[in-house]
Amino acid sequence: MEKESLFFTNHFSISLKHHLVLYYIFLIIAPFLLVILLSVSIMYRYTCRIYGDYLVTNLKSTQEQLxxxxxxxxxxxxxxxxxxxxxxxxxxxxxxxxxxxxxxxxxxxxxxxxxxxxxxxxxxxxxxxxxxxxxxxxxxxxxxxxxxxxxxxxxxxxxxxxxxxxxxxxxxxxxxxxxxxxxxxxxxxxxxxxxxxxxxxAFGAITMDGAVTYILHPSGTVLYSSDSSRLNQDFHIEGMAFTEKTGYFTKKIQGENCLVAYAKSYKTEWIQLVIVPVNTFFSNFQPVRVSIFILACIYVVLIFLMIVLMNRHIIRPILSLTRAMDRFAEGELQISEAETYKTREINSLFIHFNSMTKKVHELIMDNRRVEREKNNFEMQVLISQMNPHFIYNSLNTVKWLAVINKQSTIQNVTVRPDRALCKAV
CATH class of the missing domain: 3.30.450.20 (PAS domain)
Structure with missing residues (x-):
């Protein structure tokens, strides 16, 4: 069970660089883009509300004139x-x-x-x-x-x-x-x-660019329009309903988002109508949009530059140190890394790592030397103990072979050294 847990931990772990990139994406870039989108949405709704109220007010005035x-x-x-x-x-x-x-x-x-x-x-x-x-x-x-x-x-x-x-x-x-x-x-x-x-x-006060004004007869015919090509035609836009006396809403017409403002006449039952493309509201905001775009570009460039600098001065040294530690763990004891990084903390890590590997190497070499000397000493002791026994046993064997073969001369020659070695042993 422990091995299985370790497997999943290693399998789904990600590198420090990827951590950094994900943090920047989800904690800096994504919130920034979200703030921009929310700001644009709020400005869009606020602008539509302001212009909607403005158009309804003008339509009420138009209605009074008519x-x-x-x-x-x-x-x-x-x-x-x-x-x-x-x-x-x-x-x-x-x-x-x-x-x-x-x-x-x-x-x-x-x-x-x-x-x-x-x-x-x-x-x-x-x-x-x-x-x-x-x-x-x-x-x-x-x-x-x-x-x-x-x-x-x-x-x-x-x-x-x-x-x-x-x-x-x-x-x-x-x-x-x-x-x-x-x-x-x-x-x-x-x-x-x-x-x-x-x-x-009557519609003279409505001078917005792109605005098209209408008067709809109760029969649904376009009684009046600032666009003469729409005169006397049936007015029908799917999903468009005028349920209140006055109001406004946004509607996509012919693929373009438009603000629709209307007012109903209590005398003639006509519907005064203004349709304005929403894009025309923001034509005067072009400098603001350019400024926001430039600021966004500068922001993205600075974030990219920050990622590059952090990768160069933090991520890359840490990865280099990680690789060095892996090689050290695999048995490459005489490893060392250059201590040339400008970041003080990172450079300190490399200094301590090099010092650690040097001391570990020296300690291992000392242990090997001590072990080798100990082994040599024991070998010398064994050798020193083994030589008298070996000579004594050899002479004793020769003596008994001489006895068996009835060679008294050889027997007499080996008796005296044999006694001396026996005393030594």
Missing amino acids: NTAYNQYRDLSMTLYHNNTVDILAKKRITDEDWEQIRLEMSNICNANSKMASMQIEVQGTMVHAGTSNVSIVDYVNSHREEIVAEKGRVIWLPQSTYSPYPFGTYKYVIARSLNSKGKENIGIMYMTVDKSIFDD
């Missing part, structure tokens, strides 16, 4: 009742003088409002108009006659604009109402055409 314009044109249309024009139109027979008076009253109404291009009245199959007339507008109004009459005298803004080449080649909007007699019987219709500039002026 409501004022709505009331103004509604009151202008009521002038036909106040100056008895409707009573004249209700007569069974209208004289030329009556028609002339009606034209005069209509001209006065048109002249009183610079945004009004024309005014038409259709009654008893006859049409009388003041200002500039346009056939396409007449056809458009006729296609909505039933809708106008169904409102029973209430003012209605028709849901589309019509391009009129005269004057100045601009888009015109139709404000219509049915004309009813005192008995509430329909006697005809009246409609006025107003210039697109009425909406341009």
Whole structure:
């Protein structure tokens, strides 16, 4: 079990260099990047909130201007009742003088409002108009006659604009109402055409780069847009809903993050809408973004330089010392490392390591010398003890061989040395 634990410990252990790199990544670089991301996210949300509140405030002002314009044109249309024009139109027979008076009253109404291009009245199959007339507008109004009459005298803004080449080649909007007699019987219709500039002026305070303004009719048609190509089209963006009276949110439109601000009119039920690409908010922050980028680059370079210096002055010497200790552990006793490092603590480690290896080597050599001398001494003692015995035994063997062979001369020669060696032993 102990061996298995040791195996896993060694298997999953990492080097000092890798420890250092991981610490820098997770404790310095990653927090730095996280702080930058959080700062950008907070700035993004704060900027969207500031601009969202700004746009909603402007849309409320726009709504008030349009409501004022709505009331103004509604009151202008009521002038036909106040100056008895409707009573004249209700007569069974209208004289030329009556028609002339009606034209005069209509001209006065048109002249009183610079945004009004024309005014038409259709009654008893006859049409009388003041200002500039346009056939396409007449056809458009006729296609909505039933809708106008169904409102029973209430003012209605028709849901589309019509391009009129005269004057100045601009888009015109139709404000219509049915004309009813005192008995509430329909006697005809009246409609006025107003210039697109009425909406341009209302949205004049919104001058942000890239902003596109809209007015959506309750039917879903684009009644007005600063982008003329969107006029009279159905407005639909998936997932976009206007649940409150005013509000704003961010939405990806055609692959670009946009801020959408809106306000609903309580009079006309129109939806005033502004769509602004979020990137335009940060166009003025370009110097700040460049400064942050430069600081981030400097920070990364300094961290890299710090890692290089630590690797050179700390990691590399420690690894060198580790390799030297491994070689020493394998039996290479006469190893030494250069003591040339500028870091005082690291250099001290090398000095002590070299001193330790030198002393260990000297101690081992001393032990070997002492052991060798001891062995030599014992050998000499054994040799000194072994020589008399060897000679004595040899002479004794020769003597007995002489006795066996009955050689008395040899026997007599070996007797005297044999006795002397016996006494020595």
